[in-house]
Amino acid sequence: MCLFCKIIKGEIPSKKIYEDDDVYAFYDIAPQAPVHFLVIPKKHIESAMAMQPEDCEIVGKVLYRGQQIAKDLGLEESGARFVFNCKEDAGQTVFHLHMHVVGGQKFGWPPFPKEG
């Protein structure tokens, strides 16, 4: 079973923010911003690249819940970044689809400018 499936089952502890039948939200163990949490579907989907048509509803719920929590945490006015790292080039390290929500500071764009 993957790391995030174990977190959903409570076999690995996490700082839970929200849970319902379809989604689970928790703080990232290594925050990269003043606010940094993850929202995941309870269904194991490897990455955004593995999403199927029948996953549209649950992935929509992931996005909606991230938006609700971001508002609850006071980010509605200032904004936040919603990120799905997908496979090797994006640096995905846990292969259970997850949305990062980071906020509480300004972020640059593009995120990783080309050098030279």
Ligand code: 5GP
């Ligand atoms: P990725 O790099 O795959 O987009 O993001 C995986 C995220 O999961 C990373 O930001 C990492 O800090 C977080 N993470 C990895 N292991 C754990 C864990 O055991 N607990 C929590 N809360 N976050 C984790």
Ligand code: ZN
């Ligand atoms: Zn999983």
